[in-house]
Amino acid sequence: MDGSENVHPRLPRARRSPPEVHGLRRDRLLHLLDELPQARLGLVVAPPGAGKTTLMAQWAATCGTDVAWLRVDRDDGADGRLAARLSEALTDHLVLGGGPATMTQLAIAVERRTEPLVLVLDDLHTVAGTAAEADLERLLLMAPEHIRILLGSRRRPALNFARCELPRTLLVLEDDLAFRGWEVERLFRSVYRTPLSANDAADLARRTAGWAAGLHLFSLSTVGAEPTARRSGVAALGRRSRYARDYLDSEVLADVSRALRRFLARTTVFDRLTVERCDALLSRGTSRRMLTEAARLCPMVTADDAGETFVVHEVLRRHLETQFEDEVGSTQARAWWCRGADVLEATGAPVEAVRARALGGDWTGVRRLLHAGGPDLLAAGARAWADVLPAWSQEDDPWASLVVARRLLDDGRLVAATAAAERTEPRLGDPVGADLCRHVVATAAVWGVTPDLSAGDWPALLRAATRRDPASVARDTRATGSLPVPYRDLVQGLASLLAGDATSGEQALVRCTHEPNGATVPALAARLAIAFVGLLRQDAGASSRTVDQVAADADRSGLPWLARLARGVADAFDARGPARADGEPAGADAAAAVAADCDQRGDRWGALLVRAASAMAGLRDGDLDPAPFERLATRCRELDAGVPEAWMRSLHAIVAGAGDLPDALVDAESAESYARSAAVPGALCLAYAGLAVTRPEQRGELLDLASMSGAATGLGPGPWRWLGPVADLLWGPEPSVPEQPLHAPSLRAPRLPSASASDPSASRPTAPVPGRTGSRPQGPSTPALPGPAPVALRCFGEFRMAVGGQALDLSVVRPRARSVLRMLAVHAGRMVHREQLADALWADVEPSAALHSLQVNLSNLRGLLSAGVGGGRGSTLIVREGDAYGLALPDGSTCDVLDFERALGEARTAAAGPSDGRTAGALRRALEVYAGDLLPEEGPADWAAALRAQYRSQAAEAAASLASLELLRGDPAAAVAAATRSVEIDVCLDGAWRTLIAAYRLLGDLAAGERAQRRYAEVLLDLGVDLRHAPSRAGTTWTAPAASTVGVTGVRRSPPLPPPREQPGPAPGAPTRSSAPRR
Incomplete structure (x- = not known):
């Protein structure tokens, strides 16, 4: 029944x-x-x-x-x-x-x-x-x-x-x-009618963990109070809590026994409760049972998936602390917290120990811990313990004053942080504390005008990427071994995005988010950057949620600057309509309020980034007002941020052209020249698109140039497509993309005037003189295919060329002519502008002489091809369109570079589907084609070295991906072969080493596995990596790299594939010319 x-x-x-x-x-x-x-x-x-x-x-x-x-x-x-x-x-x-x-x-x-x-x-x-x-x-x-x-x-x-x-x-x-800080601010202003400042709202959100009932009860407890009293009430929540007592007792603790409540009250000294900690504190062995029972009966006590770590909700924790102090008295409570601090120190948790000592009033112990572990205890996101410092200590104690300085730095108040640190340093009388004060001053100075970037730490590298040539910064950062891996990935990812290389940038940032502690500065910043790119691509759902979660995590982690920036980005991409029903501003208005808050705090960088996000979101949604981009370019100039300025200038050129403003053409030409001077290839792509708006007679050529440059840069073909309806309005529907991977002209590292080392401003790009005249470069297009003689090109391992089955003898032409042929060969199927050829091969001579030398060598090559092939069929292989030259590929031709790229493309396509076999087959074909370094005959030539390094990296990553797939497919022998190939190509590829070690062990070849483990350790030592943070022999386990799905075995499927080739420019510091036509 x-x-x-x-x-x-x-x-x-x-x-x-x-x-x-x-x-x-x-x-x-x-x-x-x-x-x-x-x-x-x-x-x-x-x-x-x-x-x-x-x-x-x-x-x-x-x-x-x-x-x-x-x-x-x-x-x-x-x-x-x-x-x-x-x-x-x-x-x-x-x-x-x-x-x-x-x-x-x-x-x-x-x-x-x-x-x-x-x-x-x-x-x-x-x-x-x-x-x-x-x-x-x-x-x-x-x-x-x-x-x-x-x-x-x-x-x-x-x-x-x-x-x-x-x-x-x-x-x-x-x-x-959980309520976010800005939602608490809206709640108290719109619903409770008792406004809180942004700082107090953020503090209240953090101290209540955004608990809705706690916020309501706090508002009731402060009804009729003056703003100063409410502010004091918020501050007091960090130490004692009575406002939610009745609710917690009746709704949360009703089913909890007195013994269990007593257990929880005595263990709230710990941020995270474990059996070992609680047993050590209470001198008993019943903690596991009590913790399990607490998680079962109390909904505000949660356990991790393994049931080993437990967390008590912040409001309940403060409530239990208050009850404990009322029960035993303040003297015994302080002694108990100091006892808990002893346990925390013994278990290696100094951050929690500082808070416990501060609650226990043990200021000598607090100073001792700060002296011993100052950098870690004062690191960004590790200072939640400072909430319990009394107000008097922040004025009287220099260590507490140092905490204030670091908090100001975290809030983006650079001037205030510098002043606080400089006041504190002479009072410390401690070399560790003095060094920390100087670090605050130096970090704040990095983000000022004409910064000193000699420190070489991650803020200095990231700041360098905002000034010029971010692609070089990304490459240099990837090669350095001095930075911790998460910060290295963060700088590389953000610098790549600033350059316009979204492919490489997102890959580096994704690696950064995979670190175990996802609430650290690099992980949160990387998640925000990835989400921002997703919002630009109109992936509103998942990206909006990520931005919101980053804001919440940053708020909880004590990172107010990052939380404020995430909030501004979220508001900027919110529905850009009228105010909300509650009267609060929405969309652009809300973002403007965040930017104004940044300005009020003295946070100029935060204000710039929020306003830039708002302007870009507005443009994407059809707002064609050029004024915001003009103002942003001015702000960038004031901050010595040449790279963001290049982007703002290019976007301004697009909007000015769309509005048919009188100076639109001048603005577009200025943006193109500035982006080239600042070495920002992504902004240069958009500048070409802006020129296409203002030069309708060259629209097709300029859009081709922009599209192919975007594909080569990593921004993707049609780099203006993120503008959505505006792109369709200005440039028409999205064009089809050629199936065969082809190369655009190199746009990465334009030639710059020599800069004096003593003059930091000398490295800043300079705007061109308005009103310049002259023809622009014609857009490249695919060369015609003249005649039936097929070409066979080999660029990997050594350079060889055959036409119609006949090998060419290159010894009969001069070395520079051979270099011209090799450069055209590696770009086979695409046009290369004559300026690029001249820049690469004759950078040390006058422009007119360089162009003359190029013409002479091209004539020699045509003669070689005509004589070597016979019948004149070879002379038509070098074709010209406007000011660009190309090496044509008739039907039946082969080129190992194109075959390599095509195989990687097929592997990427196959990886998106269910067939690992197709992916593995494509990767094997790519590795069969890759016979060695690209064009070794060119030696250290800048133009070849950059391409060589990139193909080497792609081949190593392809071999590593193949090794991972072979291991997934149950063939450890094949995995050993592929992983060995990977580390032979690039000895610094962590994933390949780990796969190699795991494959040897699966084969049962323990000696080979141990040998590989030792070689891997030697590589890490050579790179300066602390082996204490490297995997141990016992802990070296294999997992496939980042993947889209997870198999039933828990091992990730579909290992990542190397990105499509970006078109690099000359190595950092190499002199190059602008590829604009010479005048």
Whole structure:
């Protein structure tokens, strides 16, 4: 019997109707639930008071679909009771027979309904462990696709979500529901009518962990208080908490025994609770049982997946600390916190130990810890312990004053941070502290005008990338071994993005996000940069959520500058419409408010970046106002940021051309020259697109040049496409991309005037003189294919060329002519502008003489080809279009460079599908083609060295990817061969070494595995890597690199493939010429 025939009183309306809620409307959460129609099953899980019901009710009122609501009660856990309650809740939406229905009858009735329906079940935790959960799972299995079910619970229901019959689940968790700092500011201004400053709102969000009930209770506790009193109340939350006492006791701790509550109160000295820590503190062996019981009974105590580490919610923790101090007295409480600090120091947790010592009033111990581990304890994101420092200490104690200086630096207040550090240094009398003060001053100075970049640390390298030639910075950073890997990847990724190389930039940034601690500065910054690129590409959903999560994580980690920047980016790409219903600004207005806040704090870089994001988002959405980009270019110039200025100038040129402004042509030419001078190939691509708007007679050629330059740079063909409808309006629909990978002219490292080492401003690009005249370079196009004689080109390992089956004897022509032929060969199938040829081969002579020498050598090559092939068929292989030359490839021709690139392209395409065999086959073909370094005959020539290094890197990565695939396919012998090839090509490829070691061990060849392990260790030592952070022999396990999917074995499938070749320029410091026509 299922109990459905039992007679139950009709549900009160309060249980079967969405409640009326008046909380703050948070669009980011409503957008999450908007995905419910695709997922069909939604689950909102969070502790009591987190705002679950408010969110579900707000969404139900605006979703535009019929909604049936049921607030579940403990009594509904009886057998058959839930089905009866659901039949009452669904009465207005389904055709049901008389009396309560069974789950099967409900499913049949739902199937008869043809219109979409949303069923919301709130407070599902009240029937946990009862028959109602099984009944609900049956309903989920039988529900048709047009029914969406949304569940709200304090704990995850015991449903078998792994069953393939169940629909995909949309999860909204505690972290999602937590109020962000800016949402707290809106809440208190718009709902509670008691405004808080941005700083106080951020502090309140951090100290309450964004808990909705805590924010409401705090607002009630400060009703009628003056702003200064509210500010003091926020600050006091870092030490004592009484405002939520009654709520926590009745709603959170009601099922917790006195013994367990006592256990939690005594262990709140730890940020993260482990069995070892708690046993050491309490001198007992029962901690595992108590921690497990706490996680089961208390929804504000959570455990990691392994059940080894437990975290108490910040508000509950402060509440328990206060209760403990009330119970034992302040003297014993301080002694207890010092005892906890002893445990933390013994277990290697100095950051937590500092906080415990500060709570215990042990200032001598605090100074000792700061002296011993100052750099780590004062590092960005590691100073949450400073919340417990009393106000007097920040004035009287120099170490506390140093903490203030570091916090100002984290907030982007460079001038204030410098002043605070300079005041503190003479008071410390401690060399460690003095060094930390000087580090604050030096870091702040890096981001000033004419900075000293000699330190070579990651801020200095990143700052160099903002001044000029970011591609060189990216290459140099990748080669350095002095930076920690996450910071190296961060600088390389951001510098590549600044250069316009989105492919390489995103790959480096993705590596950065894979570090174990995802809340560090490099990981958070990398996630934000990746999301920003996604927003520009109009991937609004996932990217917006990532930006929001970065803002929240940065806020919790004590990184206010990064949190503010993420908030500004989120606002900039928000719906750019009118104000929200609550009167708060939205979109561009909200971003402008964030930028104004940055200005008020003295954060000029934050203001620049937020305004730039807002302007770019506006342009993408159709705002063709050139004024923002003009102002941004001025701000960049004031900050000595030549690279962002190049981007802003190019975007300004596009907008000016779209508006047909009088100086649009001059602006476009100026932008093109500036981008070339600053060595920013991505901005140069956009400048070409801007010229195409202002020069309709050359539109096709200029767009071809922009597209191919974008493809070579890593920005992709059609680099203006991120502008969306504006791009279609200005340049028409997206053109087709040639299937065969072809090369655009090198645009990376233009020639610069020699700069004096003593004059930092000498390296800044200079704007051209307006009003210059002269023809522009014609866009390259594919050379005509003149005649039937096929060409065979070999550039890897050694250079060889055969035409019509006859090998050419290059010894009869001069060395420079051979270099011209090799340069055309490596770009076979594309035109190369004569300026590029002259820059590469005759950089040390006058332009006119260089062009004359080029013509002479081209004439010699034509004579060689004509004589060597016979019949004049070879003379037509070198073709000219305008000012560009190319080596044509008739039908039947072969070129190992193109074959290599084509194989890598096929591998990338295959990797997106299910066939690892196709991917492996394409990678093998690529490695068969790669017979050695590119054009070794050219030696250290700058133009060849850059290409050589890039192909070497691609080949090594391809071999590493093949090794990973072979290991996945169960062939460790083939994996050994591929991994060995990889490390032979590039000895510094970590993934290849690890795959090699793992493959040897799977083969049972322990000696070879040990030998490979030692060689790997020697490589790390040569690079200056601290072996303490390298994998041990016992811990060296193989996992495939970043992948799109995860196999059933837990090993990631589809290893990453090397990116398409970017077209590098000369090596850093090499003199080159502008490829603009000579005048």
